[in-house]
Amino acid sequence: MTDVPSISANATRIVPRLDAVEAGATARHDKTDRFISIEGVARRFPSPEGLSTVFEDLWLPVRRGDFMCMIGHSGCGKTTVLNILAGLERPSEGVVIVDGKAIDGPSLDRAVIFQGHSLLPWRTVIGNVAYAVSSRWPKASRVEVEDRARKALATVGLAGSEHKRPYELSGGMKQRVGIARALAIEPKILLMDEPFSALDALSRGLLQDEVRRICTATGQTVFMITHDVDESIYLADRIVLMTNGPRARIAEIVENPLPKIRDRAGLHRTDGFYEIRNHLMDFLVTRSKALRDREVEGLDPRQPSIVRFPTLRQ
Amino acid sequence: MKASLRLRASFLSLIMLVAFLGVWQIAVSGVGKTAAMDPEYAAMMGDSATTGKSAIPGPIDIAETIWGHLKDPFYDHGANDKGLGIQLAYSIARVGIGYTLAMIVAIPTGFLIGMSPLMNKALDPFIQLLRPVSPLAWMPLALYTIKDAGLSAIFVIFICSLWPMLINTAFGVASTRTEWLNVARTLEVGPLRRAFTIVLPAAAPTIVTGMRISIGIAWLVIVAAEMLVGGTGIGYFVWNQWNNLSLANVITSILVIGLVGMVLDQLLARAQRLVTFPE
Ligand SMILES: Nc1ncnc2c1ncn2[C@@H]1O[C@H](COP(=O)(O)OP(=O)(O)O)[C@@H](O)[C@H]1O
Ligand SMILES: [Mg+2]
Numbered sequence A: 001m002t003d004v005p006s007i008s009a010n011a012t013r014i015v016p017r018l019d020a021v022e023a024g025a026t027a028r029h030d031k032t033d034r035f036i037s038i039e040g041v042a043r044r045f046p047s048p049e050g051l052s053t054v055f056e057d058l059w060l061p062v063r064r065g066d067f068m069c070m071i072g073h074s075g076c077g078k079t080t081v082l083n084i085l086a087g088l089e090r091p092s093e094g095v096v097i098v099d100g101k102a103i104d105g106p107s108l109d110r111a112v113i114f115q116g117h118s119l120l121p122w123r124t125v126i127g128n129v130a131y132a133v134s135s136r137w138p139k140a141s142r143v144e145v146e147d148r149a150r151k152a153l154a155t156v157g158l159a160g161s162e163h164k165r166p167y168e169l170s171g172g173m174k175q176r177v178g179i180a181r182a183l184a185i186e187p188k189i190l191l192m193d194e195p196f197s198a199l200d201a202l203s204r205g206l207l208q209d210e211v212r213r214i215c216t217a218t219g220q221t222v223f224m225i226t227h228d229v230d231e232s233i234y235l236a237d238r239i240v241l242m243t244n245g246p247r248a249r250i251a252e253i254v255e256n257p258l259p260k261i262r263d264r265a266g267l268h269r270t271d272g273f274y275e276i277r278n279h280l281m282d283f284l285v286t287r288s289k290a291l292r293d294r295e296v297e298g299l300d301p302r303q304p305s306i307v308r309f310p311t312l313r314q
Numbered sequence B: 001m002k003a004s005l006r007l008r009a010s011f012l013s014l015i016m017l018v019a020f021l022g023v024w025q026i027a028v029s030g031v032g033k034t035a036a037m038d039p040e041y042a043a044m045m046g047d048s049a050t051t052g053k054s055a056i057p058g059p060i061d062i063a064e065t066i067w068g069h070l071k072d073p074f075y076d077h078g079a080n081d082k083g084l085g086i087q088l089a090y091s092i093a094r095v096g097i098g099y100t101l102a103m104i105v106a107i108p109t110g111f112l113i114g115m116s117p118l119m120n121k122a123l124d125p126f127i128q129l130l131r132p133v134s135p136l137a138w139m140p141l142a143l144y145t146i147k148d149a150g151l152s153a154i155f156v157i158f159i160c161s162l163w164p165m166l167i168n169t170a171f172g173v174a175s176t177r178t179e180w181l182n183v184a185r186t187l188e189v190g191p192l193r194r195a196f197t198i199v200l201p202a203a204a205p206t207i208v209t210g211m212r213i214s215i216g217i218a219w220l221v222i223v224a225a226e227m228l229v230g231g232t233g234i235g236y237f238v239w240n241q242w243n244n245l246s247l248a249n250v251i252t253s254i255l256v257i258g259l260v261g262m263v264l265d266q267l268l269a270r271a272q273r274l275v276t277f278p279e
Helices: A023-029 A078-086 A125-136 A142-155 A171-184 A201-218 A229-235 A273-293 B002-028 B039-045 B059-071 B084-115 B117-130 B135-146 B149-174 B178-186 B191-229 B234-243 B247-275
Strands: A012-014 A036-047 A050-062 A067-071 A093-098 A110-113 A189-193 A221-226 A238-242 A250-255 A305-308
Touching: A036 A078, A050 A078, A050 A093, A050 A250, A067 A078, A067 A201, A067 A229, A067 A273, A078 A110, A078 A189, A078 A221, A110 A171, A110 B178, A125 A142, A125 A171, A142 A171, A171 A201, A201 A229, A221 A229, A229 A273, A238 A273, A250 A273, B002 B059, B059 B247, B084 B117, B084 B149, B084 B191, B084 B234, B084 B247, B117 B149, B135 B149, B135 B191, B149 B191, B178 B191, B191 B234, B191 B247, B234 B247
Parallel strands: A067 A221, A067 A238, A110 A189, A189 A221, A250 A305
Antiparallel strands: A012 A305, A036 A050, A036 A093, A238 A250
16 A cells, blocks of 8 residues: 555645746745745754654745644654744754745744743743843833833733732743733744643633734734644644654645634534544544655655645635 | 741740750759868869869850850950950951852852853863862961961862852753743843843852852851961850860850851841742
8 A cells, every 4th residue: 555545535635746946946936925934954863873863855835924833743843843943943954044034043033932931930920021022122211111011911911910920820821921922022923832732721722812813913924833633723824734753744734724714612613624624633643654654656845735625614 | 837836846945945954054063062171172173073063164154154245245455365256257257258259259150160061071170179178178278378367267268168159050050941041042132141131040049059058168167267277266266265274165156156157047048038939
């Protein structure tokens, strides 16, 4: 059995022609479509048996204003991809181009919301946000810094908790501070690494709503890692599926058929919702492993295939 | 419940103190004339031989001695007879100077070691070799090079305060959490600002713990150092009183040394609470 396990009957798989233009040329001719472009990136770590490859020859375009979710099993290299995008780690090979420039280390243009909340425990809530604001605008007056921090906290519903310390907050509130800190610096790109995985279902839902509201309102470009299928369907415009590691690959990019305006409560009653959900679940359960183990014909790492479903109406 | 526990503990402490003082008093008091003796011979032999009264002073003698010192702590009757307050002031000043100098050297060096794995590895053998050396072993070298007893004592304090602060600072700095450093990196915070706004607050509890260990050691060492160099200071005072066979003064000194040590420790414990952040 050499063929890839099949995808849903309704979905269309777009496999780009293999003779498509070189990636450099592509980047030039549709620049707006490649606001972020991961180009031939590899990451290897030294291991007892020489170098171990987390992934190699990874190519991924992200459009401006896109909300992109990456899903894949734990250990496949999602955090590594995000750290490379953030500039916290250097790729062993390849480059990441953001807004026409190859990235070289971390930048205030790319805000990160970490998996743990990573607040500074010796600062108050507003102190944490103000730290980011004063890093972004070093010449801003104290009043201005505080003003921006206060506004950012209000956006995530934390008005009134400014002078609490992180240890006094619940997990959900801490993560809100992390979101406020990231948004306060008005980044071009928001990078999130499983931001809600440590939260209970209720606060997770609330925070997903907040993030979706804020990001769609401002047209924020977002790259978010999750291993929660429902979360990715509710939030993302496009969902990147990553196969298991080691030597993980991008299996496909699923275009989310849900309309831009989404209603969480009605999500699971939407016609066709289960089709995309099943497609993603199938991927996690079986295809994520199968696709790594087999050389798949027509899977060009430079042009990840795109899967489209008929547009859904809520 | 908590308050009552504290209350009961204080009560118990008090009982133990009273019992201890009582036993002490009884143990050292004599039983009156033990045998008929030629009064001249008895006077020559002293109370301890003739009445069974111990040469070790009892709590009442100590209380009298303490009262004497409290009445006039700062008298100065020449080189060998200075008030307890003056002697303490000398010791505290020496510890203060030596300790402050050690802080000025140890904390920046600790930062360097903690931030640079290269410096850490390069300096490690020196630290490992010098740290176990008793600070008093430096005394002859200090006396020979500095040629001043007081300064040599300060140098010994400097040396003994150095290591705990140096090692704790290096450790605290090196164990600053990567997630906090990453916050600074993604915010493009420069190295100097990062050192002061991330590394210093993150390492502060460990650094102050080192400072607390250092002050304890410094206060232990100053007594021994001053016994060696003589002249002034509480250590010299103790030795001098031993030579005068005034055990009441020796015991008084022990109490006073303990008291000052406790105060110094409590000061740093307070500093520790100030820089500790709950998580
Ligand atoms: N610093 C490192 N040294 C060695 N191996 C690492 C390091 N960081 C990550 N890895 C390996 O890279 C792989 C991917 O890790 P990660 O990106 O954290 O996965 P994910 O976020 O998808 O769970 C894992 O197998 C992990 O063991
Ligand atoms: Mg991860």
